[in-house]
Amino acid sequence: AQTVTQSQPEMSVQEAETVTLSCTYDTSESNYYLFWYKQPPSRQMILVIRQEAYKQQNATENRFSVNFQKAAKSFSLKISDSQLGDTAMYFCAFTGSRGGSEKLVFGKGTKLTVNP
Amino acid sequence: DTAVSQTPKYLVTQMGNDKSIKCEQNLGHDTMYWYKQDSKKFLKIMFSYNNKELIINETVPNRFSPKSPDKAHLNLHINSLELGDSAVYFCASSRGQGAYNEQFFGPGTRLTVL
Numbered sequence: 212a213q214t215v216t217q218s219q220p221e222m223s224v225q226e227a228e229t230v231t232l233s234c235t236y237d238t239s240e241s242n243y244y245l246f247w248y249k250q251p252p253s254r255q256m257i258l259v260i261r262q263e264a265y266k267q268q269n270a271t272e273n274r275f276s277v278n279f280q281k282a283a284k285s286f287s288l289k290i291s292d293s294q295l296g297d298t299a300m301y302f303c304a305f306t307g308s309r310g311g312s313e314k315l316v317f318g319k320g321t322k323l324t325v326n327p
Numbered sequence: 328d329t330a331v332s333q334t335p336k337y338l339v340t341q342m343g344n345d346k347s348i349k350c351e352q353n354l355g356h357d358t359m360y361w362y363k364q365d366s367k368k369f370l371k372i373m374f375s376y377n378n379k380e381l382i383i384n385e386t387v388p389n390r391f392s393p394k395s396p397d398k399a400h401l402n403l404h405i406n407s408l409e410l411g412d413s414a415v416y417f418c419a420s421s422r423g424q425g426a427y428n429e430q431f432f433g434p435g436t437r438l439t440v441l
Contacts, residue, residue: 244426250368256417256432263427300368306426313426314360314372314383 213238215305217318224293225326231278232288232321234303242308245279245286246315251299259301262286293325330354331433333418339439340408347404348436350418357423358382359401360430361393364415373416376401377424405438413440 214237224230236245247259262270262279269277274294278287290297303318331352340346352359360383361373375383379395390406405412415435421428 254415254435254437256419256435258429261429302370308426313424313428314375314385315362315370315430316372317370320368 213240213243213305213307213316215303215316215318217303217321219321220319221322221324223324223326224290226293226295228293229289229291230293230323232290232301232303232323234286234288234318236284236286236303236305238284238305238307240307244306244308245277246304246306247275247277247286247288248302248304248317249297249299250302250320251296256302260288290323295325295327297323298325299323331418331420331431333416333433333436335436336434337437337439339441341441342408342410344408345404345406346408346438347402348416348418348438350401350403350433352399352418352420352431352433354420354422354431355399356420356431357398358421358428359395359398360419360421361401361403362417362419362432364417364435366414370417374401374403382424408438408440410440413438 243264246261249257260272274291300320304315306313358377360375364370374393376395392404395401418433419430421430
């Protein structure tokens with residue numbers, strides 16, 4: 212079974228600084244997809260960034276980038292130039308590519324607070 | 328326009344009651360999901376449907392029964408509610424099966440069982 216581990220329950224960062232959220236996962240599949248979701252206090256789940264395992268290049272979306280280390284099964288999220296609106300729960304998630312409707316397996320989340 | 332909508336957003340009820348949560352998506356997606364987020368914010372899949380057919384049933388008690396009248400709707404009915412059912416329930420949809428399809432989430436329904 213796939214598992215996703217986020218070892219930082221809470222983190223804080225000063226506005227405009229950079230922060231990195233950690234995520235490790237376990238799977239026996241060779242191809243899969245990894246995601247970071249953001250859940251602000253509004254409760255809405257928002258996809259921040261995703262990475263396809265067979266792509267070696269790290270995904271980037273504006274201020275958000277990932278460091279994907281397939282051999283180490285690590286998928287960290289870097290937020291540059293942190294903004295107050297980045298304050299949220301961040302969930303790392305995995306989905307495998309073996310047939311059928313793939314479920315998202317989530318980590319327990321990291322609560323990020325951006326301080327002014 | 329709301330892509331994935333859920334009603335109600337808040338639901339407070341007594342133990343033992345039966346309640347339903349409705350979900351609708353206007354994205355033309357084939358696949359829909361229900362996730363449960365517990366009090367510690369942990370999210371877990373409950374069910375998924377593809378074109379009205381049940382694909383995933385993640386060892387959820389029989390008191391939970393999803394129903395998909397058409398591929399744009401996936402409702403969740405819960406019988407004999409228990410205290411432990413208190414959670415936020417999220418509906419999601421994706422274009423189809425397959426891990427490469429992004430899942431779009433609804434706003435969630437906070438269920439409180441007293």
